[in-house]
Amino acid sequence: MTVMRLLFCRQSPVVKGIMSISISVQAKDFDLGAEYDRLRSIGDGLGAIVTFTGLVRDFESRPEEPQYSRKLTTLTLQHYPEMTERLLSDIVEQALTRWSLLGVTVIHRIGSLSPNDQIVLVGVASTHRHDAFQAAEFVMDYLKTRATFWKKAHVDGQEQWLDAKHSDANAAARWDDIKHD
Amino acid sequence: MLNFLFFGRLGDFASGIDKAIPYHIDLATPLAIRNKLAEQHPLLTKELSEPQVLVSVNKMIVKWDHPLFDGDEIAFLPPVTGG
Numbered sequence: 039m040t041v042m043r044l045l046f047c048r049q050s051p052v053v054k055g056i057m058s059i060s061i062s063v064q065a066k067d068f069d070l071g072a073e074y075d076r077l078r079s080i081g082d083g084l085g086a087i088v089t090f091t092g093l094v095r096d097f098e099s100r101p102e103e104p105q106y107s108r109k110l111t112t113l114t115l116q117h118y119p120e121m122t123e124r125l126l127s128d129i130v131e132q133a134l135t136r137w138s139l140l141g142v143t144v145i146h147r148i149g150s151l152s153p154n155d156q157i158v159l160v161g162v163a164s165t166h167r168h169d170a171f172q173a174a175e176f177v178m179d180y181l182k183t184r185a186t187f188w189k190k191a192h193v194d195g196q197e198q199w200l201d202a203k204h205s206d207a208n209a210a211a212r213w214d215d216i217k218h219d
Numbered sequence: 220m221l222n223f224l225f226f227g228r229l230g231d232f233a234s235g236i237d238k239a240i241p242y243h244i245d246l247a248t249p250l251a252i253r254n255k256l257a258e259q260h261p262l263l264t265k266e267l268s269e270p271q272v273l274v275s276v277n278k279m280i281v282k283w284d285h286p287l288f289d290g291d292e293i294a295f296l297p298p299v300t301g302g
Binding site for chain 1: 224226228271294298300
């Protein structure tokens with residue numbers, strides 16, 4: 039199984055200074071505290087850190103069937119090695135052109151996960167909270183609709199590939215209409 | 220050779236097909252491959268024909284009439300569901 043972590047610093051296109059960018063697709067769990075500390079160590083100019091952690095739910099529901107809810111026992115994540123990392127990098131690059139950021143961390147897990155397991159982390163560091171909040175939400179919305187991951191749920195003893203949700207597509211589409219100044 | 224990858228639910232429909240075939244001028248686009256698959260794998264072709272399904276060549280999203288060359292990796296991508 040391919041595990042790749044892209045970790046690099048480069049000059050910010052928006053703010054004066056060096057950015058810390060870390061992108062990882064991995065089977066192993068991640069340490070939220072350690073990732074937060076790494077962003078916090080950026081130091082100069084840092085005024086805000088926003089982190090989002092996604093967890094595996096213990097049920098599977100369908101938006102089009104409000105009454106449908108089944109107990110989920112395992113969630114398996116498949117991805118397209120190399121392409122996924124490149125797409126995540128593209129998403130982060132887009133965020134860097136829209137907001138003034140000092141650091142971005144994206145970690146997405148693959149393989150077999152259980153309810154309550156951590157599945158994804160997006161961390162954004164910036165000078166002001168607005169940029170961090172906006173960029174974190176943008177990265178998550180685009181990750182969910184553009185990065186090559188596929189979920190298979192194990193529900194009631196059966197396996198089923200999950201369908202993409204219209205709500206995720208709508209959440210990502212709203213950024214298309216926003217021109218950042 | 221042309222090498223194929225089928226992700227997500229497409230993998231279930233493609234379990235019985237060859238994932239590598241010799242390059243041939245008659246199969247020089249992803250669309251031609253999809254049409255060729257229809258002869259023996261109509262259910263898979265029906266899935267591949269869904270408008271949300273994307274195709275990539277050498278890990279770059281392309282149009283279905285993108286030209287193929289010997290050694291290319293063609294991946295069929297259903298709508299993504301990460302995060």
